Amino acid sequence: MTALAPQTIFLKDYAEPHHWVDTVHLTFKLAPRATRVMSKIVFKPNEANTGDLILNGEDLTLLSARINGAAIPHEQTDRHLIVKQADLPDGPFTFEAEVEISPETNTALEGLYMSSGMYCTQCEAEGFRKITYYPDRPDVMGVFTVRVESDLPVMLSNGNPQASGEGWAEWHDPWPKPAYLFALVSGDLLAHSGQFTTMSGKTVDLNIYVRKGDEDKCAFGLQALIDSMRWDEQVYGREYDLDIFNIVAVDDFNMGAMENKGLNIFNSSCVLASAETSTDATFERVEGIIAHEYFHNWTGNRITCRDWFQLCLKEGLTVYRDQMFSGDMRSHAVKRIEEVLQLRARQFREDNGPLAHNVRPESFVEINNFYTATVYEKGAEIIGMLRRLIGDEAYYKGCNLYFERHDGQAVTIEDWIKAFEDVTGRDLTHFQQWYSQAGTPRLSVTESWADGSLTLTFTQSTPPTPGQDDKRPQVLPIMIGLIAPDGSEVVPNTVLEMTESTQSFTFDNLAERPVTSILRDFSAPVILQRDIDAKTRAFLLAHDTDPFNVWEMGRMLAKDTLVAMITEGTPPTTDYLDALKTMLSDETKDPAFRALCLALPSQDDIAQTLFDAGTTPDPMAIYEQREELRHILASFLQDILPDLYDKNDAGAFKPDAEGSGKRALRMAVLSLLTLNDQGKAAQKLFETADNMTEQAGALMALLSAGIGQEELASFYAQWFHDRLVMDKWFMMQIAVAAPLEAAHIAQNLTHHSDFDMKNPNRFRAVFGALQGNHGGFHAPDGAAYKLLADWLIKLDPLNPQTTARMCGAFETWKRYDADRQSMIKDQLKRILGTPNLSGDTTEMVTRILG
Ligand code: PHE
Ligand code: ZN
Numbered sequence: 001m002t003a004l005a006p007q008t009i010f011l012k013d014y015a016e017p018h019h020w021v022d023t024v025h026l027t028f029k030l031a032p033r034a035t036r037v038m039s040k041i042v043f044k045p046n047e048a049n050t051g052d053l054i055l056n057g058e059d060l061t062l063l064s065a066r067i068n069g070a071a072i073p074h075e076q077t078d079r080h081l082i083v084k085q086a087d088l089p090d091g092p093f094t095f096e097a098e099v100e101i102s103p104e105t106n107t108a109l110e111g112l113y114m115s116s117g118m119y120c121t122q123c124e125a126e127g128f129r130k131i132t133y134y135p136d137r138p139d140v141m142g143v144f145t146v147r148v149e150s151d152l153p154v155m156l157s158n159g160n161p162q163a164s165g166e167g168w169a170e171w172h173d174p175w176p177k178p179a180y181l182f183a184l185v186s187g188d189l190l191a192h193s194g195q196f197t198t199m200s201g202k203t204v205d206l207n208i209y210v211r212k213g214d215e216d217k218c219a220f221g222l223q224a225l226i227d228s229m230r231w232d233e234q235v236y237g238r239e240y241d242l243d244i245f246n247i248v249a250v251d252d253f254n255m256g257a258m259e260n261k262g263l264n265i266f267n268s269s270c271v272l273a274s275a276e277t278s279t280d281a282t283f284e285r286v287e288g289i290i291a292h293e294y295f296h297n298w299t300g301n302r303i304t305c306r307d308w309f310q311l312c313l314k315e316g317l318t319v320y321r322d323q324m325f326s327g328d329m330r331s332h333a334v335k336r337i338e339e340v341l342q343l344r345a346r347q348f349r350e351d352n353g354p355l356a357h358n359v360r361p362e363s364f365v366e367i368n369n370f371y372t373a374t375v376y377e378k379g380a381e382i383i384g385m386l387r388r389l390i391g392d393e394a395y396y397k398g399c400n401l402y403f404e405r406h407d408g409q410a411v412t413i414e415d416w417i418k419a420f421e422d423v424t425g426r427d428l429t430h431f432q433q434w435y436s437q438a439g440t441p442r443l444s445v446t447e448s449w450a451d452g453s454l455t456l457t458f459t460q461s462t463p464p465t466p467g468q469d470d471k472r473p474q475v476l477p478i479m480i481g482l483i484a485p486d487g488s489e490v491v492p493n494t495v496l497e498m499t500e501s502t503q504s505f506t507f508d509n510l511a512e513r514p515v516t517s518i519l520r521d522f523s524a525p526v527i528l529q530r531d532i533d534a535k536t537r538a539f540l541l542a543h544d545t546d547p548f549n550v551w552e553m554g555r556m557l558a559k560d561t562l563v564a565m566i567t568e569g570t571p572p573t574t575d576y577l578d579a580l581k582t583m584l585s586d587e588t589k590d591p592a593f594r595a596l597c598l599a600l601p602s603q604d605d606i607a608q609t610l611f612d613a614g615t616t617p618d619p620m621a622i623y624e625q626r627e628e629l630r631h632i633l634a635s636f637l638q639d640i641l642p643d644l645y646d647k648n649d650a651g652a653f654k655p656d657a658e659g660s661g662k663r664a665l666r667m668a669v670l671s672l673l674t675l676n677d678q679g680k681a682a683q684k685l686f687e688t689a690d691n692m693t694e695q696a697g698a699l700m701a702l703l704s705a706g707i708g709q710e711e712l713a714s715f716y717a718q719w720f721h722d723r724l725v726m727d728k729w730f731m732m733q734i735a736v737a738a739p740l741e742a743a744h745i746a747q748n749l750t751h752h753s754d755f756d757m758k759n760p761n762r763f764r765a766v767f768g769a770l771q772g773n774h775g776g777f778h779a780p781d782g783a784a785y786k787l788l789a790d791w792l793i794k795l796d797p798l799n800p801q802t803t804a805r806m807c808g809a810f811e812t813w814k815r816y817d818a819d820r821q822s823m824i825k826d827q828l829k830r831i832l833g834t835p836n837l838s839g840d841t842t843e844m845v846t847r848i849l850g
Pocket of ligand 1: 122124125255256257258259292293315371
């Protein structure tokens with residue numbers, strides 16, 4: 001065996017495999033430390049690219065390998081099993097192997113592993129090679145039949161159940177699929193079951209499998225699944241294609257969930273939900289992720305990716321689909337604002353730093369490092385722009401053509417775009433550049449008015465990103481509207497298509513000079529740099545018909561206010577305070593929308609804003625002034641807060657848009673109210689709440705005001721037995737800790753008996769919260785940097801994937817002062833210098849250091 005160094009893989013080097021797979025038969029004899037996997041794979045040579053048989057395999061003990069029943073000469077490295085072309089029979093052949101693996105000691109949670117006593121798998125992207133020897137690449141698709149032998153009662157795999165008996169079960173999946181969609185589960189599980197009748201009248205059995213004790217947390221997820229199945233039929237005409245659809249909840253999982261064919265595996269935090277233990281945000285997330293994984297059945301599974309560079313083909317599109325679904329289930333306006341908040345907080349942050357990359361990357365060392373906000377969220381924005389440019393009808397026509405043309409294939413972004421070129425007759429070459437140019441465009445605008453004509457002149461430019469110095473203009477759909485001085489809309493939603501660096505658009509025959517509403521609904525993922533005077537802003541705040549832009553005007557006001565407080569020591573203007581008060585008191589506006597208006601920009605957002613404006617952000621000043629503003633708001637709004645709090649009591653808990661909107665506003669109000677009443681209202685709510693949204697909301701309000709230690713202890717006493725609620729307990733106290741205390745609190749919590757570094761949810765509860773506490777993470781002593789680095793070094797040998805992902809905490813280091821930069825660099829270098837550091841983490845830290 002020879003050890004190989006990590007390799008960089010390039011999109012331009014793509015070549016078809018030497019062999020295609022026809023059928024795969026697998027038998028698993030499950031045992032914690034010595035699972036046997038017997039495989040029987042029918043291969044056929046690829047006449048277009050003949051060569052050796054190349055099989056991937058890692059951490060496998062090979063017991064036997066045969067071709068057409070006979071032992072074969074083969075080479076083995078620590079990553080491959082290779083049979084020379086000269087040693088292969090002519091034509092199709094059957095390869096059989098037996099390997100041994102150890103699920104119980106698999107802490108990387110990739111391949112076959114154990115979680116709370118159950119067996120489960122995670123194969124995307126390249127985990128199947130840790131299960132058996134196989135051409136583990138998405139363009140190789142096979143028909144799988146799987147036999148599971150286990151001591152545990154439930155035995156599941158992909159497709160339809162075929163036969164079963166005492167201690168065994170067989171599954172057959174009729175749809176050819178790449179190995180990354182393979183899944184197997186065995187455990188002592190309970191099912192929460194239901195049924196769905198498809199549009200052509202077929203009955204599908206639905207099951208959510210959970211550990212005993214969690215069966216009361218499945219009803220919401222099941223309903224979300226049913227809603228998703230119906231929505232995909234009604235909106236995209238896509239029907240489900242097996243007799244059964246299973247979901248399994250797993251406690252130890254690196255990501256949110258996985259779309260394995262007919263057997264979705266979920267991080268339990270993304271499927272379990274109950275009023276007592278889950279917040280509204282969790283309900284919303286569960287609904288969205290269930291939809292996301294279900295929608296992959298068509299966008300990802302029936303049509304899959306040719307190679308991992310095409311990841312955005314399935315992820316961008318599926319995120320876009322789940323966003324549309326959630327908008328239909330709840331409120332499009334509120335959902336869009338939430339999406340943009342996320343996009344700015346995660347994707348713009350990524351695009352502005354050393355990890356910036358194309359939506360379709362051109363090279364990678366470890367594909368696991370490219371499950372990013374850019375691939376997912378910017379990938380979804382691209383689909384939204386495409387739809388805006390070609391219109392709804394052409395969009396759905398193009399989708400249908402794509403589904404018909406490529407069903408059963410592994411395809412590329414070019415294939416996706418081609419379908420839309422064919423239905424519209426348009427050349428989308430320039431548009432496609434969104435996939436190959438990284439960075440967030442800056443868009444500026446000037447207006448000129450003469451003789452009833454308004455001319456808008458836009459200029460775009462994208463700053464350089466690593467490896468891409470020269471940027472070209474992007475195709476931007478800029479949705480605008482024009483509003484007359486009396487508040488009436490004279491030009492409704494209109495999409496301007498910008499393709500040049502500078503471009504003008506003129507509107508004629510206007511009776512009076514209108515006010516322009518630009519980038520409505522956030523129609524393109526850009527940073528709009530608009531010099532807007534206070535009067536225009538106030539006008540749009542009052543009259544814009546686009547809810548996104550109303551929110552955006554308020555957001556700009558809040559940001560400007562904070563920036564002025566931080567950089568000039570100027571107190572908030574009455575403009576801002578009055579506008580906020582008016583907005584909050586406007587009962588014609590959705591409470592969820594008002595809650596979003598009341599939320600202040602995050603500290604991280606302010607830091608990026610200051611940096612963009614050429615100021616080195618001081619995290620302590622950001623923290624202090626944001627707190628100061630909270631106090632100013634609490635006293636300025638003191639007359640209306642108690643009333644708002646009372647009026648937005650949603651009554652009996654229902655996790656729907658209406659109830660969650662009211663609770664969101666109520667909790668945002670409570671957070672300010674707590675600064676006025678020494679915590680009286682929050683304490684009362686904490687004691688009486690019958691739902692987690694309000695219980696946790698009250699606790700957060702108290703902790704944010706520097707009180708609530710007693711409540712924190714009683715929260716523990718009430719919930720110590722519930723893993724998911726305990727994640728919240730860990731997270732909350734770190735998230736709102738004062739800057740100089742955060743690292744210390746986090747460190748103490750790592751010594752708590754309930755801390756378990758092997759559980760990604762728990763690790764993230766502590767360290768995700770620490771990095772999310774901007775002031776605390778960037779405290780001047782560098783204690784948080786060091787603590788995180790210590791734990792990343794500890795986690796790396798156990799779970800490289802989660803370690804590498806958490807390194808993103810450091811991606812913004814170039815924003816800060818020289819002291820902080822050097823402290824962060826020291827920690828990054830210390831991580832990089834760790835002996836035997838994983839390829840995942842090495843790649844991330846190297847890129848971050850730049
Ligand atoms: N494909 C999964 C999703 O987005 C994400 C995932 C990737 C899960 C890799 C596990 C491992 O839906
Ligand atoms: Zn996905």
